[in-house]
Amino acid sequence: MYLQLSETGPFPRRTHTCGSLGLDDADKRVVLQGWLVHKGKVNKKMSFFGIRDSYGTTQLVVDARKCGADVLAAMREASEESTVLIEGIVTQRPESQRRDVPAGHVEVLVSSFKLLNPADRNMPFMPFDIQNLANEDLRLRYRYLDLRRTELTSNLKKRSEVAFLVRSTLHEQGFTEVETPMLLNSTPEGAREYLVPTRVKQSSSDTAPQALFYALSQSPQQPKQLLVASGAVDRYFQLARCFRDEDGRKDRQPEFTQVDLEMAWVSWGKERAAGEPSSQSDPDPWRIGGHEVRDIVETIIRRIWKKIENVELEDRFRVMTYNQAMGRYGSDKPDLRFGLEIQDITSHLPQPLREAMEANGEILEALVVTNVAEHTPFVRAASEIEGDKSIERLQVAPSASSSWLSQSRIAEEILSVTTPALEAFELNSTLGLAEGGIVWLSRRPRRPEGGWTALGRLRLALAEAAQRRGDLVLGDEPQFLWVTEFPLFTRADEDKEFLAHGRWSSSHHPFTAPMSEDIEKMYAGKVEEVRGQHYDLVLNGVEIGGGSVRVHDAAMQEYIFAKILQLDEQEQSSFNHLLHALRCGAPPHGGFAFGFDRLMAILCKTSSIRDVIAFPKTAAGSDLLFKSPSPSTAEVLAQYALRPL
Amino acid sequence: MYLQLSETGPFPRRTHTCGSLGLDDADKRVVLQGWLVHKGKVNKKMSFFGIRDSYGTTQLVVDARKCGADVLAAMREASEESTVLIEGIVTQRPESQRRDVPAGHVEVLVSSFKLLNPADRNMPFMPFDIQNLANEDLRLRYRYLDLRRTELTSNLKKRSEVAFLVRSTLHEQGFTEVETPMLLNSTPEGAREYLVPTRVKQSSSDTAPQALFYALSQSPQQPKQLLVASGAVDRYFQLARCFRDEDGRKDRQPEFTQVDLEMAWVSWGKERAAGEPSSQSDPDPWRIGGHEVRDIVETIIRRIWKKIENVELEDRFRVMTYNQAMGRYGSDKPDLRFGLEIQDITSHLPQPLREAMEANGEILEALVVTNVAEHTPFVRAASEIEGDKSIERLQVAPSASSSWLSQSRIAEEILSVTTPALEAFELNSTLGLAEGGIVWLSRRPRRPEGGWTALGRLRLALAEAAQRRGDLVLGDEPQFLWVTEFPLFTRADEDKEFLAHGRWSSSHHPFTAPMSEDIEKMYAGKVEEVRGQHYDLVLNGVEIGGGSVRVHDAAMQEYIFAKILQLDEQEQSSFNHLLHALRCGAPPHGGFAFGFDRLMAILCKTSSIRDVIAFPKTAAGSDLLFKSPSPSTAEVLAQYALRPL
CATH class of the missing domain: 2.40.50.140 (Nucleic acid-binding proteins)
Structure with a gap:
């Protein structure tokens, strides 16, 4: 038998x-x-x-x-x-x-x-029967069968190839790959981290055993900064597994891989040659520091696209400030594969309206679809998309093309009175609006906040609708873009409010340096005006990575913790080792990280990162193959000084 | 300010x-x-x-x-x-x-x-003051200072260089690097694994919330076998972080790195060309399968030693069976940098003694230090080393050189009577023993068990003492050795007894295949006679890696689980996915893993793996820099349906 x-x-x-x-x-x-x-x-x-x-x-x-x-x-x-x-x-x-x-x-x-x-004659599904692909749960449960499918096989091979290419490039550039701990310290709040209980040590004392925990690394941020602060290596990288408890977020995995790098001795302002005065006017739109990081990241990306896609990317990727991106595209990660730009029309408004807006510190923005050739793909979509309730959609009437502004609810709200005489002649000429044209209006504070404006979301919805209708076909050419000069602090991030409790939060993380030009403003308490030396890399409207020049001055870092973020003593104490490392002569440093799973999904032309991971978990965090997570027993838990609730 | x-x-x-x-x-x-x-x-x-x-x-x-x-x-x-x-x-x-x-x-x-x-004028220690190295706890606490020390800096760079060399070699050989999950399923016993509690999902049901856990991967063994069983890649590797809760073991870390590989289509017996009959006599001492794995591992090791040490290693590493290693060196990981071999003297014993031993299924072994040149380094050490209590140490008297055996306590025990007439003439000639020579005797069952014999430990103690005295200087030449043909099952492993409860355990793991020649014995119930297709790679007495050809036949794997290891239903069920993968036409496969930290410690010529890890933990598992592990709060624990004991 x-x-x-x-x-x-x-x-x-x-x-x-x-x-x-x-x-x-x-x-x-x-x-x-x-x-x-x-x-x-x-x-x-x-x-x-x-x-x-x-x-x-x-x-x-x-x-x-x-x-x-x-x-x-x-x-x-x-x-x-x-x-x-x-x-x-x-x-x-x-x-x-x-x-x-x-x-x-x-x-x-x-x-x-x-x-x-011999293979069983009753397999759960036949992996090569791609016409009748089994449902995803079944395929995840029998992943060892599904992986035979050519698409998944080639995704895994491509992933390995790209990882090796990244490593080869960084080795050539003098980087040292260093493994940092995955078992790190837990934070008092425990936000988004996974705890790892440790077995109670046998101790001679009579005190009750206390449960002690590691936490799984959410990113190597602190270890890598300490490493570069140490001076052991001045160019660090790692393909690092990270762990984040983000149940319910679409297409996230509890564990994911990050290409993480950090460099010592990065520059702190506009690029200039040694000895050149810093006041010289400079057309380079990259006006922050971290040029060394930018160079490396562009090199990596160019080599990947050359090898995998056989595409020669431009020598320098485009750069845009956060304010420009939010103004023109209504997003801090704009998709540049299509136009349809947003326009600030405040200065073209009839005088009473303009003055009212300026007094409020507000602007009025417009997105327009009219009968010019470049708008053609969006005309049918425009007829179906309204925009959210803060947006007003108006159509230029055939008979009275300059009267549409008079009918605006938003204008009425701003002026607090009905104003039948708001002529739109100048606006029509600025916007190229004509009879039948559609205009969406939105008012917002002049200083943008967060990742989207109302018209930015509308712009994307229009493009998606146009694609669904087949009216818009996006080019194959990848559109890379750096976004810089983000506000360093924010009160607009819902994710961070959980910990901030109404205080300022760091837009990215508290170690990001302010722009040199804004340091005085920061110490003067003009928190909202301070821009950070942060850079996001965006591809076709997807943020594929980000990084920053870090604060290396312990006094400045302490000021940010205590005076701006107003961390209490316990919160500050979790950064003590970092502050001390800065005090021991840490070099200026900066870095970058990009999500490797997301990048591979783009390169493998799939919408799901599960297709580029050998053994992924479901969106709910279940592993259907290995059957995890699973219960434990009171006996086992007792070893950790824990018990079921 | x-x-x-x-x-x-x-x-x-x-x-x-x-x-x-x-x-x-x-x-x-x-x-x-x-x-x-x-x-x-x-x-x-x-x-x-x-x-x-x-x-x-x-x-x-x-x-x-x-x-x-x-x-x-x-x-x-x-x-x-x-x-x-x-x-x-x-x-x-x-x-x-x-x-x-x-x-x-x-x-x-x-x-x-x-x-x-500026650096603080009162730093905890000055990293370059290597004459007055601070104590290790202080250096671990301020690791970012200690890492400035040239030795640690160069260890990290060497580690990166070797990791890249390993990857380059494997890529050239057609291997695909695949990341496997670190959040895996927990086992019912929870032995040595770290649990990771998951937050309780909001559920509409009224049932009490149940705590659910992942477990951190102790090794990628199961995922990699499933991956290779899938056929997605036929040559897999990974530099994998592994997690093992081994508190109290010297020089272990809770997290460590393994170079892990697995290959499909590995051979299952002695190497032979296509069409050559398998019965042909073959002088190759590698008499198991897995030649393909052996080739790759030797290639990697040779390239590392060439690049890092500038040493050309031999084309083929030596091979020794487990029985040979245990017999000649008393260890399954013999150090070949010195001789001092153990000898089985049973057949040279006087007849009554010999017959009594053979009847018991025992042998008598001897280790000898006498006045030949090759023993010179050990003479002074021999005078101080006794060996453990199972060993008898005798010295050949000047006057009566053949009477020492008569004085043997062991001989007396075997014969159960005093036997004054046990002449040692033949033994003296066999062993080269002469007046003043020292002989240690030990009896043991003919079939060796475990990793050491009593004389094997003695041999090592002699060499260590001789080194301390400066009498023995070991050569620089690295001594690599494959050890093969281990017993597939054991009852002698204390570590495994925790789970085995008196049943047979697998010497390595339950997926290791028996040698082809021993398959019939296995099915016939002669469990102790079955040798496995396992191979350990030993360097200078240290096991640096190991692997095996796996069972690919689901029926055989089930037989091993149920009939030999006698796993109960619950224990077996945790292997269901693996058994099913085998039933879906898994290819023959085998692999290897080596401990990367240990290998780097050897290459960096340090005795502590903490010297080759950027941010290590103490032997007790504490991270003195990041201050982990640390307590949590009842509020946080409640999110996991847990509370303090």
């Missing part, structure tokens, strides 16, 4: 992969191992099979008169997806039958056959 | 590293950034300083008449270990003063100076 000795005993070594055979191998004796494929094509003399491995499929020809009837019988009897070993002679296929796929020019005349491992 | 604007404002970009300057750079204007070193040498005209980065130190010459007195004053005032920026001109040092270190041929005449970040 158990014994399958013939299948598990010794067998000859594989001499070739199934996908590697070519015309050069003709007449060679080969040993192939792979999965058996039934071809079902049989004539009186010859039977055909395939043998597949991860490199390709070789056609097998079986002539029972030559190899014996038992070989043919055994092959027929073996189920599909069984692993088998065949020995045979490579022969050229007739020229008419050659195909341009791996091993497509040859076939192998089988001389012997061995069943290495 | 907070404002240090001058230190944090913009500054020119670094043009050179301190260690890279050479004669070619003479007369160049350079910008250097690094740590200030006070040289203390001042004459009337010139002052000297150093500037250090992780590449080396450049000598700075300050001539106050040229650069201004304020520059000199600022440099004198700046504390050691402050980070500074200097601009200046490279000049050649007088030939007599040139030194063969990085930047040792030049110095820089300073023109301007900027303090980038």
Whole structure:
């Protein structure tokens, strides 16, 4: 019953992969191992099979008169997806039958056959039946079957290739890969982190055992800053596994991979040559420090796109300030593959309206779809999209093309009276508006906040609708963009409010340096005016990475903690080691990190990061294959000085 | 008070590293950034300083008449270990003063100076004061200071270099690096694993919330087998972080790194060419399968030793069976850098003794130190080492050189009577024993068990004592050795007894395949006679890695689980996904893993793996820098449906 000795005993070594055979191998004796494929094509003399491995499929020809009837019988009897070993002679296929796929020019005349491992005849699904793809939960449960699918196989290989390319590039550039701890300290709030209880140590004291915890690293931010502060390496990188408890966020995984780098001795302002005065006017739109980081990141990205996509990216990626991005595209990660820019129309408004807005510190923005050629893809979409309730949608009437502003609810709200006489002549000319044109209006504070404006979301909704209708086809050319000069502090981030409790939060993290020009403002308490030396890298409207020049001055860092973020003593104490490291002569430093899973999903042209991870978890954090998470017992928990609630 | 604007404002970009300057750079204007070193040498005209980065130190010459007195004053005032920026001109040092270190041929005449970040004048210790190294706890607490020490800096760089070399080699050999989950399923016993509680999901049901846990991956064993079973990649590797709760084990870390690989289509027996009959006699001492894995591992190791040590290792590493290693060296990881072999003297014993031993299934072993040249290093050590209480130490008397056996307590125990007439003539000749020689005797069952025999430990103790005395100097040449043909099952492993409860355990893990020759014995219930297709790689007496050919036959794997290991249903169910993967046509496969921290410690010639890890924990698992583990609050624990005990 158990014994399958013939299948598990010794067998000859594989001499070739199934996908590697070519015309050069003709007449060679080969040993192939792979999965058996039934071809079902049989004539009186010859039977055909395939043998597949991860490199390709070789056609097998079986002539029972030559190899014996038992070989043919055994092959027929073996189920599909069984692993088998065949020995045979490579022969050229007739020229008419050659195909341009791996091993497509040859076939192998089988001389012997061995069943290495039979596949169950009732598998949950057949992985190559991609016309009838099983539902995702079933495929995740039997991931070892689904991974046979060519798409997933090639995603994993591409991921490995890109990771190696990143490492090669960084090694060439003098970077040292350093592994930082994944078992780190837990924070008092425990936000988003995973705790790891530790077993209670046997102690001679009589005090009650206390549960103690590590926390899984959410990112290597603090270790890498300490490392670079140490001076042990001045160029650090790591492909780091990170852990974040973000249940319910779409397409996130509890564990994910980050390409993380940090450099010492980064610059702190506009690029200039040694000795050149810093006051010289400079057209470089990158007006913050961290040029060294920018150079490296662009090099990595260019090499990836060259190797994987065979695309030569521009020498320098575009740069835009946060204010520009929010103003023109209504987003801090604008998609530049289409136009449809937002316009600030405040200065073109009739005087009473303009003055009222300026008095409020507000602006009026407009997005317009009219009958010019570049708007054509959006015309049909415009008819279906309203925008959220803060947005007003108006259409220019055929008969009275300058009267639409008079009908504006927003204008009325601003002026607090109905104003029938708001002529829009100047606006129509500025916006290129004409009869039938559609205009969406939105008022907002002059200083943008957060990641989106109302019109920014509308712009994206219009483009999505236009794509769905087939009116808009986005170009293949990737649109990379740096966004810089973010506000250093914010009160507009809901995610951070959980910990901030109404205080200022850091827009990115509390270690980001202010722009040199804004340091005095910061110490003067003009918190909202301070811009940070932060840079986000955006691709086609997706933020693929970000980083910053860090504060290296302990006094400045302490000021930020205590005076701006108003951390209490306990909160501050969790940064004591970092402050002390700064006090020990830390060099100026800065870094960058990009999400590797998201980048790979883009390169593999899939919308789900689960398609680029070998063994992913569901959106709810369940691993359907390994059956985790799962309960434990009171007995086990007691070892950690814990018990069920 | 907070404002240090001058230190944090913009500054020119670094043009050179301190260690890279050479004669070619003479007369160049350079910008250097690094740590200030006070040289203390001042004459009337010139002052000297150093500037250090992780590449080396450049000598700075300050001539106050040229650069201004304020520059000199600022440099004198700046504390050691402050980070500074200097601009200046490279000049050649007088030939007599040139030194063969990085930047040792030049110095820089300073023109301007900027303090980038002042170092505290009261640092916990000065990292370069290696004569007065602070105690390890203090250095771990301020690891960012200790890492400045050249030894640690160069260890981290070497680690990065070796990791990249491993990856490069495996990529060249067609391996795919695949990241496997670190958040895996917990096992019912929870042995050695770290649990990771998950936050309770908001659920509409009224049932009490239940705590659910992931467990941190102890090794990628199961994911990698499933991956290779899937066929997505036939050559997998990963530099994998692993987590094991092994409190109290010397020189272990809660998290460590493993170079992990697995290959599909591995051979299952002695190497032979396609078509060659398997019965042919073969002098290859590697008589198990997995040749493909052996080839790769030897290639990696050879490339590391070539690159890092500039040593050409032998084409094939030595191979020894477990029985040979235990017999000759009394260890399953023998140190071959010295001889002093153990001998089985049973067949040379006087007849009554020999027959009594054979009847018991026992052997008598001897280790001898006598007056031959090769024993000279051990003579003084032999006089101080007794061996444990199971060992008998006898000395050959000057007057009656063949009577020592008659005085043996062990011989008396075996025969259960005093036997004055046990002549040792034949033994003396076999062992080369002469007057004054020392012989240690030990009896043991003929079939060795576990990792050591009593004489094996004695052999090592002798060598250690001889080294301490300076009598034995071990060669530099690394002694690599494969040990194969381990018993597949054991009852002698104390570590495993915790889970085995008196049942058989797998010597390595339950997925290791039996040797083809022993499969029938296994099914016949001769469990103790079955040898596994396992291979350990040993270097100078240290096991640096191990692996095996796996079971790919689901029926065989089930037989091992149920009939040999006698796992109960719950225990078996945790392997269900693996069994099912085998049933879906898994290819024959095998792999290997080596401990990367241990390997790096060997290459960095340090006895502590903490010296090759950027931020290590203490032996007790504490992180003195990040202050972990630490307590949590009842409020936080409640989110996981947990509370303190």
